[in-house]
Amino acid sequence: MNGDVLNTEQIDNQLSIVSNSNFESYLIELGLPSQNILAPVHEKQQMALNIPNVIMQIPESLRKNATYLSKFVSSVAIGRYDSALNDLWNEVVLNLRNKVCLYGLDIFFDAAVGENIRDLYTSEDDLPAIKDRVLLDTCLKLEIISNIVHQKLTYILDMRNNIGGSHPNAGQINSFELLGWLQICVNEVISDNPSEGAIKVQQFIKNLRTKDNLFSSGEIQSIGESLKLLSTTLAGNILRTIFGMYTDPKIDNITKQNILSIASLVWQASPENIKFDLGNNIESYIVNLEQEKQRLGESFFDECNGNSYKVNSRKSLELTLLCEELIAKHNGWDNFYHERPVIKKIMSYFNTSNDIPIDRQEHLIKTILRCRIGNGVTYNSGVSPGAKAYYDNFLSMLNNDQLEILLTELEDDIIVNNLYSEVRTNNLKEILQIIRTPLASERVTETIDYLLDESRPIVMAKKIKASKFKQLISVF
Structure with missing residues (x-):
């Protein structure tokens, strides 16, 4: 904890600066829309009162280089909370990249990218090519961040993608939400160290x-x-x-x-x-x-x-490379457009579940499960419309042993941390309905029914983390 504190006069000055940032009038003079663009003054004052307490927790050696936090505070002063969230996320990304460099670039790239493109990633200059979601997931794998921090950052990234300034949207952010996200990012990322x-x-x-x-x-x-x-x-x-x-x-x-x-x-x-x-x-x-x-x-x-x-066949190798390509497309830009040709190629290898190589079952199921659960945006429920039918076709052909693998994969940290999202949870429910067939064993059906049971409103991620679920899948 840094010892810097602000006195009453400094706080009053900050309140005055924020209150007098009447940018709304300027928009009106220009004849531009001004309604629901900027946060009201009382919201900005709430931020001005609380931001110093959070920012001062950052060691001075880190604070003086936190460029995007300066942009964050500037956006708050104007009242652009969506822009502020984007600035805050950028600071998190830069901080995680710095941690990756300290941890070791070779270890990071080995875990983050597939073997077929591994030689393209060699230095710190290549880190911007790693998508934010891949950066988060790989930091979790390497324990640069903890499971709970990954869960919180996944939610903040979803919010940044849905209501932040990085995409067109009509969402609103209030002061307490933004302050909470700032507190998480400062205390659990910017001022924190790897495990x-x-x-x-x-x-x-x-x-x-x-x-x-x-x-x-x-x-x-x-x-x-x-x-x-x-x-x-x-x-x-x-x-x-x-x-x-x-x-x-x-x-x-x-x-x-x-x-x-x-x-x-x-x-x-x-x-x-x-x-x-x-x-x-x-x-x-x-x-x-x-x-x-x-x-x-x-x-x-x-x-x-x-x-x-060792891989049993050329088919297994090709499917592995295609899985790596599919998850890269899923985490990349325009994924709705780019996922379809890859999953279409993957499905050309299968007519029945027996065509799925045993040594690649887990990799295929996990990859397609993640893509079908989606990326959390509301548009098309976060699932590529062109690829969705192929995903559902794959899921519907799985035999009982493969369904056991799918249900076990739900415990994967990256997957379960996505299931605090209502959009992704609804997609998982669709998946569970698809795989709930008369051919499934009683235990598989019981596990699916447990997850689909809505008699008590429990977050899907918490259901999966509960002892009941662990007991159900313990025999798989």
Whole structure:
């Protein structure tokens, strides 16, 4: 907490500045619309009274470079709350990008983008190419932000997209809403640091890169013990990064030997989906004739006894690349237009559920589920109208085992944090109606009915986080 305080005279001066910012009269003189454009004076005064208490919580070293917070305060003084929300969000994005740079760009890009375009992302200059939603989701994966902060920022991003100044809209923001969002962004992002686990991962990768001698047996044992204390998500991030380092022909020999000496330990601590993703990378090296990368990747998998995680077919590789493309389109501009050709291509691989490769089931279901739940905007309920029929067709062909995967995926942090949104919740209800068929098992049907039950008004995200849901899916 910064010790700076404002005295009564300073506060009175700020109130006077805000009250006298009669921009509405200027609009009237120009013959422009003035109704419902600017916040009324009493709203602006409420902001002027409270903004200093929040802003002064930011350490001076960070505050003096917070350009978009200056723009935020300027927008508030005029009364453009929608513009202020956009300025506040921009400050959050810049702060998260700075945290990513401190954490490690290689680790971030490994988790944020697919292998087929990974070589396009190498420096801080490439961060603006990462969409805001991808930035948020990847920061959650890396524990740069916590689950609850991700949930709050997801909501603020939805508000920024729906009623902020970044898009045409007729929404209104009041002072207390804006102050609440400012408080969250200041206390939980701008003035906060990544988790202890995330810092340990960053330091470990940094030390691995710079170590100029081989690990001793004691160091390897210590690394193994440390891995047991990390979440599987962070262990998976390490696995993805050291695999990328090991298969990079430019990495020196000592680093490669050190990676190989700890590879099996990291492998054992990591989740299954990361292992399948790396198996897909090897297949990609084969297709692209990257022989040295292929050789190194095969060596890594041999050391980890991981050959069962290699892609079984070219079809699996192509579907993986298409899933990466689809989620990129979903998070990008004009996603309603660009999603359709990608999902149309994906659906050309399937006639029945038996055509879906087992090693890519989870990836496909999760990707299509996220797109069908939508991006939260009210237009077309946030779902691409051209792609919607393809999504529904895919969902309707799933067999019972695949429906179990879908229901289990609802617990994914990124998905469940979207389900505080009424628009996305309604889309999920449509999905549940589609998959509720006579072919589903009694337990799957019971789980679906639990989620669809509206006898008590409970937020969908809270239903999924409840012990009842965990009990229902525990047998899947």
